[in-house]
Amino acid sequence: MALDDFDRQLIAATQGGLPLVPRPYDAVGERLGVSGLQVRERLAQLLETGLVRRIGAVPNHYRLGFTANGMSVWDVDDTQVDILGERIGQLPGVSHCYRRPRRLPDWPYNLFAMLHGRSRAEVEQQAVQLQELLGTACRGHDILYSTAILKKTGLRLKES
Amino acid sequence: MLSPDDARLLERLHGDLPLTERPFADVAAEFGWTEEYVIGRLSALLESGMLTRFGPLFQIERAGGLFVLAAMSVPEERYEAVTAQVNAHPEIAHNYRRAHALNMWFVLGTETPAQCAAAIERIEAETGLPVLAFPKEREFFVELKLPLTSGEAHGA
Numbered sequence: 001m002a003l004d005d006f007d008r009q010l011i012a013a014t015q016g017g018l019p020l021v022p023r024p025y026d027a028v029g030e031r032l033g034v035s036g037l038q039v040r041e042r043l044a045q046l047l048e049t050g051l052v053r054r055i056g057a058v059p060n061h062y063r064l065g066f067t068a069n070g071m072s073v074w075d076v077d078d079t080q081v082d083i084l085g086e087r088i089g090q091l092p093g094v095s096h097c098y099r100r101p102r103r104l105p106d107w108p109y110n111l112f113a114m115l116h117g118r119s120r121a122e123v124e125q126q127a128v129q130l131q132e133l134l135g136t137a138c139r140g141h142d143i144l145y146s147t148a149i150l151k152k153t154g155l156r157l158k159e160s
Numbered sequence: 161m162l163s164p165d166d167a168r169l170l171e172r173l174h175g176d177l178p179l180t181e182r183p184f185a186d187v188a189a190e191f192g193w194t195e196e197y198v199i200g201r202l203s204a205l206l207e208s209g210m211l212t213r214f215g216p217l218f219q220i221e222r223a224g225g226l227f228v229l230a231a232m233s234v235p236e237e238r239y240e241a242v243t244a245q246v247n248a249h250p251e252i253a254h255n256y257r258r259a260h261a262l263n264m265w266f267v268l269g270t271e272t273p274a275q276c277a278a279a280i281e282r283i284e285a286e287t288g289l290p291v292l293a294f295p296k297e298r299e300f301f302v303e304l305k306l307p308l309t310s311g312e313a314h315g316a
Binding site: 014071089 | 199214216255266294
């Protein structure tokens with residue numbers, strides 16, 4: 001679907017967060033010169049089409065105790081990566097899981113799975129599970145731990 | 161750490177704020193709390209940094225836009241300066257330092273592939289460092305529910 005002007009204004013007005021007031025949708029509508037009901041109806045449509053993934057809390061994993069955050073990367077046989085990727089996505093503890101291009105010779109990995117835990121030991125344990133699942137289809141892997149959040153603002157469209 | 165009330169509230173509000181006139185009052189009613197209490201707790205969680213944001217999460221791909229993961233290998237002595245250069249671009253949605261030769265990993269969110277390519281070019285020109293882009297070719301799963309109310313080891 002294409003964004004219309006109202007969607008664009010709605011995104012610009014809410015991408016930094018909803019106002020924490022008793023009638024947040026009315027407050028957004030007031031800014032945009034529409035009713036709160038119009039805001040709610042459009043958000044409902046955007047949820048349905050998937051343009052809005054969800055409306056809620058975006059936690060800071062670190063502050064919530066999930067201080068170990070490992071981007072596990074795997075070099076998986078191209079003929080099996082899609083089937084195995086689906087199975088890995090279902091493991092608990094795996095959040096994002098994607099197939100991405102290799103950048104040879106520096107970067108042989110084509111499957112990325114984000115792992116979150118309260119400790120590195122917990123993340124390593126999850127990685128062992130992944131390795132068992134991948135079996136001989138996997139030729140090598142690495143885990144890149146994040147050591148600092150440098151920026152986390154989410155999407156920022158320009159209001160135009 | 162989170163109080164038990166905060167943990168319950170965050171699990172409830174992971175992604176399902178009601179689209180009603182007074183959504184916080186409706187959530188409060190589910191727990192037998194007041195609207196003021198829910199708004200107060202959310203404000204406090206934002207202020208303390210437990211939450212980075214509260215509101216709609218947009219999936220720009222559905223409107224033709226895209227998120228692209230990219231990485232750079234930044235010399236240690238320039239790390240802070242390059243972080244500032246990269247983060248100054250509004251296209252950068254997230255940026256993480258990671259322990260690897262490729263030590264800076266960021267996500268660009270743009271409305272078109274051309275905007276993404278242009279942002280990467282600008283970053284390369286400003287920093288003099290190559291940017292490796294890793295566009296997603298296939299998504300297997302996205303979403304993580306952290307077990308906030310249990311003390312269980314995550315993923316155990």
